Amino acid sequence: MTNTNDISSDSNHGGDRLGEALPAVDAPPGVEASAAAATADGQRTVPLVMAEPKDRDPSEAQSNPLGLVFIAGLFAMLWFWAGPRYFFVVVGLVVMIFLHELGHFLTARWTGMKATQFFLFMGPRIWSFQRGETEYGIRTLPIGAFVRIVGMHNLDPCDPEDEPRAYKNKSYPRRMLVITAGSMMHFIQAIVLFMVVTTAIGLDNPEEWSVGQISQLETGETPAVVAELEPGDTIVAVDGVAATDWRELRTYVRENPGEEVELQVLGVGGETTVRTTTLASLEDEETGEAFGFLGVSPTFEQTRESPVVAVQMFGETFWGALRSIPTFLSPSTFTDLGSLMFSGSEDVDRTSDEANRPISVVGAVRIAGQPDFDITWPISLLAVLNIFIGLLNLLPLLPLDGGHAAIATYERVRSRNGRRYHVDVAKLLPLTYAVVALLGFIMISTVYLDIVRPIS
Numbered sequence: 001m002t003n004t005n006d007i008s009s010d011s012n013h014g015g016d017r018l019g020e021a022l023p024a025v026d027a028p029p030g031v032e033a034s035a036a037a038a039t040a041d042g043q044r045t046v047p048l049v050m051a052e053p054k055d056r057d058p059s060e061a062q063s064n065p066l067g068l069v070f071i072a073g074l075f076a077m078l079w080f081w082a083g084p085r086y087f088f089v090v091v092g093l094v095v096m097i098f099l100h101e102l103g104h105f106l107t108a109r110w111t112g113m114k115a116t117q118f119f120l121f122m123g124p125r126i127w128s129f130q131r132g133e134t135e136y137g138i139r140t141l142p143i144g145a146f147v148r149i150v151g152m153h154n155l156d157p158c159d160p161e162d163e164p165r166a167y168k169n170k171s172y173p174r175r176m177l178v179i180t181a182g183s184m185m186h187f188i189q190a191i192v193l194f195m196v197v198t199t200a201i202g203l204d205n206p207e208e209w210s211v212g213q214i215s216q217l218e219t220g221e222t223p224a225v226v227a228e229l230e231p232g233d234t235i236v237a238v239d240g241v242a243a244t245d246w247r248e249l250r251t252y253v254r255e256n257p258g259e260e261v262e263l264q265v266l267g268v269g270g271e272t273t274v275r276t277t278t279l280a281s282l283e284d285e286e287t288g289e290a291f292g293f294l295g296v297s298p299t300f301e302q303t304r305e306s307p308v309v310a311v312q313m314f315g316e317t318f319w320g321a322l323r324s325i326p327t328f329l330s331p332s333t334f335t336d337l338g339s340l341m342f343s344g345s346e347d348v349d350r351t352s353d354e355a356n357r358p359i360s361v362v363g364a365v366r367i368a369g370q371p372d373f374d375i376t377w378p379i380s381l382l383a384v385l386n387i388f389i390g391l392l393n394l395l396p397l398l399p400l401d402g403g404h405a406a407i408a409t410y411e412r413v414r415s416r417n418g419r420r421y422h423v424d425v426a427k428l429l430p431l432t433y434a435v436v437a438l439l440g441f442i443m444i445s446t447v448y449l450d451i452v453r454p455i456s
């Protein structure tokens with residue numbers, strides 16, 4: 001999002017070509033008057049969800065040393081208390097947010113709009129500097145970021161000399177480019193991260209693996225313990241059937257619950273032995289069907305792939321995230337989150353049904369930073385987060401970027417014969433408040449659950 005409260009208002013019907021500048025056109029009578037209440041001194045009262053960040057007063061200090069120490073201290077504590085892995089995951093999220101806003105900023109400048117602020121984080125200024133017409137800097141609260149583009153909507157005061165460069169007075173293609181640039185940056189980041197995983201690090205090769213961990217059952221020893229398997233061993237065959245591919249081994253084991261099997265095992269020292277064990281029979285919580293269980297997890301050799309594989313991974317993840325959004329915003333999500341908030345304080349096993357609940361940034365950082373995952377896991381998770389946030393931000397609801405895009409498109413469709421149609425965004429305030437309340441509830445509840453009921 002360009003900032004937390006950007007709301008677009010005016011568009012023009014003429015000018016389909018990117019880069020075409022059109023003069024400012026006043027809104028029809030009644031739009032400005034109905035959009036905000038007037039105070040006694042004639043100034044408009046702007047609702048909080050529509051308010052734009054104010055430009056710096058010349059008398060206001062541009063730096064606050066204590067604020068800089070506060071931000072630096074937070075990151076230092078993260079490094080020393082949580083470790084480098086968590087630190088780099090958080091830095092990755094900060095970079096993700098920064099690049100989102102950079103997309104808005106660069107396209108706004110390229111299309112001739114006036115951007116007066118570009119800040120990382122929210123809250124009071126702690127450090128900034130002026131370059132040309134734009135103030136760059138850092139604010140106090142390490143959440144989010146924003147770009148201030150003048151004239152975002154009819155509740156956003158705009159000096160007369162800035163009207164030709166206001167967002168609301170630019171052509172439809174220009175506004176669509178600027179407002180969707182943030183999500184496009186998320187998608188570009190996801191592709192780049194997937195390419196790092198596939199071409200630089202490598203993907204797990206199911207045909208090159210060995211036993212990584214031996215698990216335990218609450219009811220007793222696992223079949224793997226009975227068979228005296230050890231980390232580093234490789235199961236070559238099961239009941240005489242070659243099982244060098246992990247997927248083949250897993251399928252065979254699951255299809256034979258409670259059966260006695262003969263394992264041909266290649267040990268770490270190169271010696272091959274035959275061992276017999278009886279597979280455990282567990283019950284699938286969703287289907288109620290029994291499945292076999294051996295009790296080993298693999299360690300895969302990694303194989304580098306071509307960039308085409310990264311694009312395929314992006315497409316599959318994009319489609320999966322797109323299908324998950326209706327579920328994410330369904331009434332059951334809110335009722336489930338509400339009930340879980342009163343479910344006590346305890347860790348949640350990642351194999352349980354509750355592990356499928358939405359997680360916050362806190363939960364994502366905690367999971368990505370766990371040391372039992374290899375480096376591809378946090379990188380892949382950042383890619384998935386980029387895709388999901390990029391799609392969520394395109395929903396046609398204010399104050400999300402997709403809401404601005406929907407307004408611009410609606411105005412374009414309603415415009416006729418060179419006369420521009422203007423949406424009175426004040427009429428959208430009730431819906432905007434509802435969207436902010438719902439998203440706020442999801443954010444607060446998921447952060448709370450990720451602290452008191454973390455998924456482990």
